[in-house]
Amino acid sequence: xxxxxxxxxxxxxxxxxxxxxxxxxxxxxxxxxxxxxxxxxxxxxxxxxxxxxxxxxxxxxxxxxxxxxxxxxxxxxxxxxxxxxxxxxxxxxxxxxxxxxxxxxxxxxxxxxxxxxxxxxxxxxxxxxxxxxxxxxxxxxxxxxxxxxxxxxxxxxxxxxxxxxxxxxxxxxxxxxxxxxxxxxxxxxxxxxxxxxxxxxxxxxxxxxxxxxxxxxxxxxxxxxxxxxxxxxxxxxxxxxxxxxxxxxxxxxxxxxxxxxxxxxxx
Amino acid sequence: xxxxxxxxxxxxxxxxxxxxxxxxxxxxxxxxxxxxxxxxxxxxxxxxxxxxxxxxxxxxxxxxxxxxxxxxxxxxxxxxxxxxxxxxxxxxxxxxxxxxxxxxxxxxxxxxxxxxxxxxxxxxxxxxxxxxxxxxxxxxxxxxxxxxxxxxxxxxxxxxxxxxxxxxxxxxxxxxxxxxxxxxxxxxxxxxxxxxxxxxxxxxxxxxxxxxxxxxxxxxxxxxxxxxxxxxxxxxxxxxxxxxxxxxxxxxxxxxxxxxxxxxxxx
Numbered sequence: 001x002x003x004x005x006x007x008x009x010x011x012x013x014x015x016x017x018x019x020x021x022x023x024x025x026x027x028x029x030x031x032x033x034x035x036x037x038x039x040x041x042x043x044x045x046x047x048x049x050x051x052x053x054x055x056x057x058x059x060x061x062x063x064x065x066x067x068x069x070x071x072x073x074x075x076x077x078x079x080x081x082x083x084x085x086x087x088x089x090x091x092x093x094x095x096x097x098x099x100x101x102x103x104x105x106x107x108x109x110x111x112x113x114x115x116x117x118x119x120x121x122x123x124x125x126x127x128x129x130x131x132x133x134x135x136x137x138x139x140x141x142x143x144x145x146x147x148x149x150x151x152x153x154x155x156x157x158x159x160x161x162x163x164x165x166x167x168x169x170x171x172x173x174x175x176x177x178x179x180x181x182x183x184x185x186x187x188x189x190x191x192x193x194x195x196x197x198x199x200x201x202x203x204x205x206x207x208x209x210x211x212x213x214x215x216x217x218x219x220x221x222x223x224x225x226x227x228x229x230x231x232x233x234x235x236x237x238x239x240x241x242x243x244x245x246x247x248x249x250x251x252x253x254x255x256x257x258x259x260x261x262x263x264x265x266x267x
Numbered sequence: 268x269x270x271x272x273x274x275x276x277x278x279x280x281x282x283x284x285x286x287x288x289x290x291x292x293x294x295x296x297x298x299x300x301x302x303x304x305x306x307x308x309x310x311x312x313x314x315x316x317x318x319x320x321x322x323x324x325x326x327x328x329x330x331x332x333x334x335x336x337x338x339x340x341x342x343x344x345x346x347x348x349x350x351x352x353x354x355x356x357x358x359x360x361x362x363x364x365x366x367x368x369x370x371x372x373x374x375x376x377x378x379x380x381x382x383x384x385x386x387x388x389x390x391x392x393x394x395x396x397x398x399x400x401x402x403x404x405x406x407x408x409x410x411x412x413x414x415x416x417x418x419x420x421x422x423x424x425x426x427x428x429x430x431x432x433x434x435x436x437x438x439x440x441x442x443x444x445x446x447x448x449x450x451x452x453x454x455x456x457x458x459x460x461x462x463x464x465x466x467x468x469x470x471x472x473x474x475x476x477x478x479x480x481x482x483x484x485x486x487x488x489x490x491x492x493x494x495x496x497x498x499x500x501x502x503x504x505x506x507x508x509x510x511x512x513x514x515x516x517x518x519x520x521x522x523x524x525x526x527x528x529x530x531x532x533x534x
Contacts, residue, residue, distance in 0.1 A: 054367075057367075057368075097380065100321075100324075100380030100381040100382075100383075101324075101378065101380050101426075102422060102423060102426035102427070102428070103426065104375070104422060105375060105376075105378065108371070108372060108375045108376070109372075109375070109376055111368065111369070111372065113364065113367030113368050114367040115367075116367075141425075141426075144425045147418075147421075148418070148421070148422040148425065151414075151415070151418030151419070151421075151422070152418070152419075152422070154414075154415070154418075155369055155371060155415040155418070155419070156369055158408075158411045158415065159368075159369035159370065159408075160369070161369070
C-alpha cells in the first residue's frame, strides 16, 4: 500500500488535498476491516517485542480538526494491544501550572522511555495552530516555535526516539455530517462542544496554520503523513500500515535469557 | 565590579585562566563579606518582587569540579532569601527511569515557572563533560548535544526564561587542599567520595571538555561566566553581583491590588 507522505520543499494546499482517496484501497471497506484486524494483531506482537527489548522509544503524534477521529484511530489500530503497552497522552487546554512554563514543558514530560510507545492525542502542534488561529499569542512568539519544535524533535531522535506524525485530514463537509450525527445520538451528544463551532468558523485559518506546520516541520527524523480521513476505514488502515512498517523497520528481536539456558536449573 | 564574562569566538585555555584574581576586589576578604551581606539582602528583596509579579522565570546554572563550591555559593549568596523563594535542583547520577529518556528530560522538568528562581547544582552540562570524559557515550552521541543544548536554552529564553550560567573555576592545587581538609575534619569526611579522585586524575580531560562547553554554548540568551573560585569570598561576591544585576535588569515592580484601593472595604 502506498503511504501518503508529505512532499518536501513544496507548498501544500490542504483545500486541494483529497481527503477521501478511496482509490488507495479499491477492495473497499469490508476488506479493509479484515486487513486492519490482521495488522492490529501484528502491532500487538511488535509491541511485545519492543517492550522486551527495552531499546527503542516510539512516539506517534496525532493532529486533526475536531471529528477527524484521533480517538477512533487509536482505538481501532491498537485494538489488539494491551493497554499497558501504549500510553496515550492527551493535551487539552493547559493548566495554570503548565502555562507558567514553556509550551514544550508538559510535552517533554510525556515523551516515551525505552520500550514504550506513546501516542500524542493533540500535541505541541496546538501551540502553532490553535494558539495562532485564536490569537492567544502574538506572531512574534509563535513564529519562533517552528525552530524550537524541529530542534526538540531532533533531540528526541538523536537520543533514540522514533517519531511519526499523522495529520488526519477531513473536509469541511465531512465535519458537518459528523457534528450533526453527534447531536442526533444521545450517547454521542456529550462529545459536542460549542467551541467546536468556533473552530469550524475558523476552518480556513486552521488549514493555513496546518499548511505551515506541514511545510516547516516535515523532517527526515520526524516525518508527517497526511491521512485521508473522510472514510474511517481507510484512515485506520493507512495508519495501521504505517505503524507496522515503522515498528518492523526497527528490526527488533527478543533478548536472550539473562543466563545460559543449560545453566538454569529450576528445582 | 567588573564581571569575568567569557569572550566570544575565542579559544579558551582554562589552565592559563587565573582562578584567583584577588585584584578584582583589592579591599579583601572582610570587606567582601560585608558587601556580600548587603547584596544578599538585595537579592531577597528582588526575589519577593519576582514572586509577586509572577512574570519572569529565572534559571541559574552552576558547574565546576568537585570542591569548587557549588553548594557553598548557593548557601552564601541566598543566605537572606526564604527557602520557599528558590528551588535547588541537584542533578546527580541519573536514575534508571531518567536513563530511559533523553538526557534533557529530567532537566526540562525542573526548569522554573513564572515567578520562580531555580538553581541547577550540576546540570545538562554533565552530559557533555562527565559523560564525555568517562566515555559513557561515544563521541557520535555527545558531540550532537551542543546543538541540542543551545536549542533547548533558546526555547527557554524565547518563552521567557532568564538564564545565567556559572563555571566555578579552581586550580588543581586548590582542589588538593580542599580534599585534604575534608579528610582532616570529621564533620566534612562524609563529603569525601573516592570517585572524586578518579575525576581528579582526569583533570586535563575535564578542562578540555569544559573549554568546549564554554566555547560552544556561551550564547547571548544564556551566557557563561567563569568565576575565579580559589577564594570563596571572591567567588561568592562575584556571583552575588551578577545575580543582583540580572534581577535588577528585569525592572520589576509589585502588581497593583486586584481592585481599586478606595473600593476595598474590610468590615
